[in-house]
Structure formats: C-alpha cells, structure tokens
Amino acid sequence: MAPEHPIARVPGSGADALVERDGTGVVRTASGRFLRLQNPPPGLIGALAGAPEAGTPAGGEAARAYAERLAAETAEREDGDAERRWPSARRNTALVGRGAVADALADALAGWGAAPARFPGGAELPAAGGEHPWDLVIAYADSPAERAGWDLLDTLPGRGTAWLRGYREGEVCFVDPVCVSPGDPAAEQVRRRRLAASPAPRGLDAWQRASAAPAGELPLPARTLLAARILTVALAWARQADTLDGYRGTLWRFAAATGEISEHPVLGYDAPPPLAERPDRPS
Template sequence: MTSEPRILPLPDSGAHLVIGSDGRPRIRLRTGRFVLLDTPPTDLDAALAGVADGAAADYLRRLAAEVQERESADALRRWPTERRAVCLLGSGPLVDDLQRLLTAWGAQITALDADAAEIPDDAALVVAYAEDAHGRRRWAELDRLPPRGVTWLRAYREGECLLIDPLAIDGDDPTSVQVIARRMAASSAPASIEAWQRSAPPADVIIDEAARVLVLARLLHMILTWARGDAELDRLRTTLWKLVPATGSVSEHTVLPFPAAPRRVLR
C-alpha cells in the first residue's frame, strides 16, 4: 500500500520536505537535489506544522540549521565574496537593469557616470556600457585595468547594433583598442568603420525589450562565469558578441590580442 505524497516547506529556507508514495521523507534543496533524511522522527511532518515538540522539534531545528548552512555555501559558490565588488560605468535603462539583477544575485555595486575620474580601489570587475563614441572616449585609458588585476568588460551600441567585447582579465587579453583594430582589419570598409567609431551620432531608436533581454543575459552569463571561474571563461576572453536587432541575428567572433607596436625612436 502506498501513502499519499506530501510536500511541506522547511522554515527559514528554500527547501521542502517531500514524502513520496514510498513513504520515505526526503529534503528537496533549492538546487533541485533530493537528500534522504537520516533516521527522521515519525512525527516530523507534525513538527513542521507546529503541533509537535520534544525530539521532533529538536530534529527539525538541527535539520533547518544544516540546510541553511548548505544554502549559504551555495550562495558563495554562485558568487564568491572576493569577486562581489563590481563597478558599473554608464547610464540608461540597460545599466539600471544590470545593476538590479547583479544586486539580486549578491554583487556589491558601485554605479558611476561614464565621466567618473576614479574607479573604486576595491573593484574586482568594471563593466562599462556606452551608447555612442562619446561614451567610449575613456576606454583606452581603462584598458590599463586588467594588468592591475581588475577585470574589464565592455558593452556598447553602434547605431542599432549591440556588441559585447571579450572579457579582459589580464594584460594578455584583447583591449578595446585592439578589438576595434581587429574589426577594421577584417572589414571590407575599414575607413568607414573608423569614421563611425570616431564620430557616429547617438542612435535615435530605443533598445527594445527583446534586445535588452538578450544583452543582459549575455552580460550576466559572462559575469557569472568570471565570478565562479567556470571552464568557459577562456573562450569568453577571446569572443566578441554581436546582436543585430533589425534581423534578430546573434553572432560570435574570435578576437585575439596582438603585441603593441614598438615605439619608434628618431635619430
């Protein structure tokens, strides 16, 4: 004979007590993993309902404490403490959304205007967003961040197109200047690209909801991959991402760094 399945929330956690048709109580953790309980009291479900005390209530307290400890460890795996200080440069709805989303997942955000003179000393990651060439005017200077141990991530618009540069972690990764140079070298119209980079006007079309979601998803994926040190990190350090809302196309392009040209000495 099978018993009726029951699902009860575990207090002060995201876990649930699940008693399946086999009658065996398990805890479903927030991660989706099911854990079989070790010698639970028969009236554990009554303790969860607040109508039991003694051994069952004590077991429930110890169980809740252990689950909370696991959930705290999960939060640290999702975003390690030493990488939570994130500086956002730029303004607008996309930056506001990114700040809200990163904060919800544990980042400690400092939001600055693109003209801000100083990056916080404790910043582990700087993320910049620019609507036009004017908003990117400091990026060559900020390319010095990775050699100093600060990760550097750039997203920007070119007209209606949206691009996200490779993630720069150290001095061996592509800089903003190198990404532009690589794109010009691969283009059939390098002079036009250079002219656009220098003086293109701000786009007169607002980023639509679908485009904003795609860009935010890509940024979150890159940032969390960096925070966790996941295996995909190396690929993201050499990948330029591009969204063309007019056609709905999303593409990736390999961008490799190159040595800086040696300084010429006049004699």
C-alpha cells in the same frame, strides 16, 4: 483529504521538503539535488509550514526541533552553493554605465552577492577609485559616445582587475572579450580590429563618431540576450570556469533586426611604438 505527498518549503531557503505516506522523506535543494531525510518525525511538514497537520499534536516539539535543524542545515548548504557560484574573494566589483541594461546587470550581481559600485562613465572610475583593488569592472554603453574613457580603463588588467565590456550600436549588440591579463584584447584594440575587418571601415568609423545618443530604446529580447551574455562571461570569470579562456578571445554580436548571433575571434596585439621610435626606412 490529505495530499498524497505532503510538501513544504524549508523556511528561509529555496528547498522543499517532501514526506511520503510511509513516513520517509526527502529534501529537494535549490540546486536540484535530492537528499534523504533521516527519521523525519510526524508533523514535520506542518512544522515547516507553520501549521499543525491533522492527526498530529499541535506544536509538536520533536517536529519543531527537527524543522529548525533542517532549516539551519539547508541555509548552510545554500551559503556553500553561493560561495561556489561567486566566491567571496572575487566580489569587489564596479559597474560603469547607466540605463536599463546596466540596471539589470546591477540587480543580478547584487543577487549573486557581488553588488557593484556604480559609475556613470569610464572617466569617473579612476578618479573615484584611484588604486582601489577592484576584482572586476564591467562597463556598458548605450551609444558609441558613452564609450568615451574606456581606453583609460584598458590598463585595469595590468593592476590585477578583470575588465569586461558590453555595448550597443543602434540595435546591434556586442560583448567584447573579457580582459584578464594585459595581453588580452582591450577596448581600443577591439574597436580597431572591428574597423579592420569591416567591409566599410570609413563608414563604420564615421558612424561611431557621429552617434552621440542611442537610437531609441533597445528591444527587450536584445536587452535580455545582451545582459545574459555579460553575466555568463562574468560568472565564468568569478568561478574560474573552463570556458573562461574562450571568452578571453571572443567578440559576441547580436543583430536584433535579423536575430543573428555570431562570435568572432579577436586577439590582442602589441601597440605600435611612437613614430619617433620607429626605425628609419629607405625612401
């Protein structure tokens, strides 16, 4: 018995073609849109699936030609979707860090056409890239010690490179505000802001300095949420979305032990001048 609504995947795409019993048809694109097919020939579904349909001439030329045109037009639409998702002019990316989260980020970026150059730590990026005009640098650290060298990368926005950071402290995860311009809060500024806002700043500072290695593997839900937040911010930057301004001043935090997600405003600030340049004060 023939299916009520014959359907087949358009080859080489994420779209499905569906033909009704009355001969009308639609294509559901990978983005979820429905487009009407114009005069689909008998046997189209079989031609798309690579198998002739019962009651239609095997290898019908009209159906094969229509299927080829449909596949070409669908591929063109999906190329346009990919360009809108992550513009090709902003795909020159670098990823600092290693481990499961960094690997997941690399795979996702590659799937979006922005496969990053990889560097194990912050100190290696300037030496390897020099004046390389990265569009975006993302860094991930599994421990406070792995954030060494990030302060060297705080100058990236001044060279036209966006600078995005995610990290964990034990099983507490953070994503810093994304730096797009020199006035945005940089890695060292966020660290100091966190110390200033902490009810136990000395303990936090001492713990960060003492934690040379991550305490075991980060739980899967935490890894998933952390990577998702980094990718969400990166995608907003790539598309220059309206949400980007909010991400430029927001620190994201997830505590795996309680499942609590929170966001905290963080503003950049001018670095204090060297001690010798400060005006004298009366003693």
